[in-house]
Amino acid sequence: MKQKKYSVVICGGGSTYTPDMMELLCMLQKSFPLKKVVLYDVDEDRQKIVGDYGHIMFQEYYEGLEYYYTTDKESAFKDMDFAFVQIRAGGMDQRNNDEKIPYRYNTIGQETCGPGGLAYGIRSVIQMVELIKDIRAYAKDAWIINYSNPAAIVAEATKRVFPNDKKIINICDMPTSVLDAYLPLIGLKRSDIQPVYFGLNHLGWFTRLINRKSGYDHMPDLLKYIQDHYEELHQQFQDKITGENDHWGITFLNHLEMMRDFPYSLPNTYNLYYLYPNKSFSHYSLERTRYDEVIEGRETTVFNYCKKVTELGKMKGTEYDLSYRINPNNHATTDDIESKTVYADNDVHAAYLVELVLSIINNAQDFGLVMVKNNGICTNLDNEMMLEVSCLIGTNEIMPLQVGEVPTFEKGLLENQYACEKLLVDAVFEHDDLKLLQAFTENRIVRDVEVAKQLIAEFKKVNKDYWPQFK
Numbered sequence: 385m386k387q388k389k390y391s392v393v394i395c396g397g398g399s400t401y402t403p404d405m406m407e408l409l410c411m412l413q414k415s416f417p418l419k420k421v422v423l424y425d426v427d428e429d430r431q432k433i434v435g436d437y438g439h440i441m442f443q444e445y446y447e448g449l450e451y452y453y454t455t456d457k458e459s460a461f462k463d464m465d466f467a468f469v470q471i472r473a474g475g476m477d478q479r480n481n482d483e484k485i486p487y488r489y490n491t492i493g494q495e496t497c498g499p500g501g502l503a504y505g506i507r508s509v510i511q512m513v514e515l516i517k518d519i520r521a522y523a524k525d526a527w528i529i530n531y532s533n534p535a536a537i538v539a540e541a542t543k544r545v546f547p548n549d550k551k552i553i554n555i556c557d558m559p560t561s562v563l564d565a566y567l568p569l570i571g572l573k574r575s576d577i578q579p580v581y582f583g584l585n586h587l588g589w590f591t592r593l594i595n596r597k598s599g600y601d602h603m604p605d606l607l608k609y610i611q612d613h614y615e616e617l618h619q620q621f622q623d624k625i626t627g628e629n630d631h632w633g634i635t636f637l638n639h640l641e642m643m644r645d646f647p648y649s650l651p652n653t654y655n656l657y658y659l660y661p662n663k664s665f666s667h668y669s670l671e672r673t674r675y676d677e678v679i680e681g682r683e684t685t686v687f688n689y690c691k692k693v694t695e696l697g698k699m700k701g702t703e704y705d706l707s708y709r710i711n712p713n714n715h716a717t718t719d720d721i722e723s724k725t726v727y728a729d730n731d732v733h734a735a736y737l738v739e740l741v742l743s744i745i746n747n748a749q750d751f752g753l754v755m756v757k758n759n760g761i762c763t764n765l766d767n768e769m770m771l772e773v774s775c776l777i778g779t780n781e782i783m784p785l786q787v788g789e790v791p792t793f794e795k796g797l798l799e800n801q802y803a804c805e806k807l808l809v810d811a812v813f814e815h816d817d818l819k820l821l822q823a824f825t826e827n828r829i830v831r832d833v834e835v836a837k838q839l840i841a842e843f844k845k846v847n848k849d850y851w852p853q854f855k
Contacts, residue, residue, distance in 0.1 A: 389419035390745070393460050395515060396470035396532070397423025397453050398430030400686040405468065405734045406438050410445045413712045415742060418446070423453035424460035427475065431455070437690035444700050445710045461522035468737060469530040471515065473507035474850050476679065481846045483673035488842070489835050492665045493673050496534040496586055497657040498829035499836075502808055503843045505537035507850045509812050512538050513545050516552065527744060528552045529737060536585035536801075539755040539770035540809045553782065554755040556585050556772065557736045558652055563590070565636060566650060569617075570605050577602065578751050578774070582762055582787045582794075584801055585755060585772050586654035589794060591787075593650075606650065610643055629677050638663060658797060658828050743777035752777045756784050764789045769802050800828055817854040 392409070394402055402423065409418060423438065425431035435453030442451045454460050461467065472479065482500030483493035492498045512532065519528055528551060530538060539554040546552055559581055563574050572593075580592035593602040610617060621640050625633035638660065639653045657664045668674065693704050700707060736752075743750035751774055758769040761784050765771070776783040790798070807823035810816065824836035844851060 387417055388745075389417045390465040391420040391422075391463060392418060392466045392468065393422045393424055393464045393519075394468045394470070395424050395460075395519075396472065397425040398427045398432075398434055399425075399470050399472070400434075400682050401470055401734065402434045403437060403441075403686060403690060405737075406441060407706065407710075408734045408738055410441065410706070410710045412738060412742075413446060416738065416745065418449055420450040422451070422460050422464075424455070424457075425453075426455060428455050433687050433690050433694075436694045440693055440697065440699060441706070444698065445706060445712075447712065457518045458522055461519045461526075464519070464523040464526045466741060467519050467523070467526050467528045469512070469515065469528060469532055471508075471511060471532045473504065473511040473532075474847070476675070476683070478504070478507065478847065478850065480673075480675045481843070483668070483675045484670060485842045485846070486839065487668070487670035487673070489838055490665075491835060491839070492657060492661060492829050493668060493670075494657055494664070495674065497654060498827060499824060499839045499843075501534045501537075502804075502824060502827065503847065505534045505805070505808055506812055506852075507847065508532060508534060508538050509541040509809060510850070510852070513541060516542065516546060516549075520549075526551065527741075529740065530554045531556060531737060534585070535755065536587075536770065536772075537805050537808060539585065540805050541812070543757060543768075543770055544809070544813070550782070553740070554585070554770070555737065555740065555753065556755075558586065558654060559588065559590070559753050559772070560736045562639075562650060562653060566606060566610075567593070569609055569613075570602060572602060578785075579753075580785060580787065581753055581772065581774050582790060583652065583772050584769065584798055584805070586652060587658060587797060587801055588652045588655075588772050590650035603650070607643075607647055610640070611647060614640075614644055629681075631674060631677055634667065658801075661829055740777055744779055747779040749776045749778050751775070754782055754784075756782060761785075762787045762790050764795060765798060766802060768806075769798070797828075800826065804828075811854065812852060815852050815854050820854050 394405060409421060423431055423435050431453050438451060442449050479495055482495050482504050486493040486499045493500050495501060495504055516528060519526060532538060535554050535556050542552055563579065567573055576596060578594040578596055579590050581588055581590045583589055593606065595602060618640060621637040625637065635653050638656050642651060642656060642659065693699055696702055699705055740752050742748065743752065753772055754775045755770045755772050756775065758765055758767045758771050760767060761771055761773055773787065774785045804823050804826040807819050807826060811819035811823055820840060821836055824830050824840055825833050830836050
């Protein structure tokens with residue numbers, strides 16, 4: 385039987401993560417054969433930088449592939465099989481506002497958690513709903529895989545607007561990164577285990593690490609190893625930090641300390657913002673936030689890379705040649721992607737997304753972390769919560785694993801955060817100023833009505849048409 389070839393659109397074509405995704409698609413020609421790849425973005429200038437790079441890469445490494453970039457919706461979405469969504473509503477300028485404004489009021493400035501995440505969430509809800517409607521106008525049956533932030537808020541909104549659309553999937557790569565960081569300590573990798581995880585996006589916990597072959601739970605072994613080797617690990621994590629701007633190095637060092645304080649599960653790194661607000665607040669300031677690091681680092685590096693390749697007009701035979709990694713006959717498995725022997729330079733979000741796609745097209749029933757409506761998965765949490773949990777991924781169904789009752793501590797954190805996110809989405813759809821104030825006040829990082837009022841007033845000024853008119 386002739387193997388099906390798929391058509392993919394990457395929404396957010398001008399993202400600095402797009403070159404990495406396109407490179408991974410070149411590496412998976414046998415496993416995930418493509419007929420067409422299209423980039424779509426509303427920012428024509430950013431997309432041109434990445435799009436011109438893509439022309440050269442696909443021409444040299446993917447024979448017979450149709451490829452182009454566009455700002456036209458019909459050209460982008462018509463008859464697509466998959467839409468990979470990585471949009472940043474409001475662009476980097478608004479990210480700067482999301483992170484800087486809170487620091488004026490002695491509050492954590494972070495793009496997905498706290499008041500900045502709520503401001504970003506309002507923009508994302510509006511643009512994601514519009515984008516999904518546009519995609520569905522031209523591709524009724526496409527899988528829409530969203531990894532745009534803040535994913536929990538987006539999932540709460542899309543659940544309401546598209547309640548019967550089973551092909552909208554909201555995912556995040558952070559739990560995957562946590563597993564990749566800790567499983568090697570006990571000689572394991574992700575493909576060895578079936579993880580049990582629960583939470584809201586950017587607020588969750590692994591509770592079991594079940595061996596796929598034996599059924600043995602490795603979580604007690606991991607926790608004991610961390611306890612027995614804590615000082616040694618702490619030094620190792622510290623030694624890996626490259627400087628005061630090494631965001632993820634510092635994050636994982638703090639994460640290790642969180643595991644010492646709560647030594648019974650493997651938490652998401654983003655839990656740090658809610659459980660250690662003072663430490664999280666002190667890492668940045670009004671003068672410098674994560675936004676500045678990204679602009680000076682990844683944003684500059686990736687775009688310069690794309691521009692240099694475009695100027696050369698080729699990759700093969702240059703310092704940018706990928707021939708040593710790209711083999712059109714390579715039939716990749718999850719182990720291959722995860723091992724990073726071939727995909728060493730690829731970001732984990734691209735690898736995780738492709739693992740999910742491979743499980744869908746092959747009906748492999750592999751495990752993935754996906755946001756789904758609770759409906760009794762966690763028996764003592766609101767059934768309407770869009771939980772991030774372990775699921776079996778197949779062609780026709782995303783099947784979540786049951787968790788049961790969650791402990792009181794985690795239950796309290798999740799109910800508080802869900803109330804905040806639910807009120808925020810209510811406020812967006814109803815244009816309700818009171819619910820907007822309630823959402824900001826409910827947030828564990830804000831906590832104060834007067835601060836919430838000031839933050840909202842500032843965010844309204846800078847977001848203008850990105851936000852609805854609240855009344």
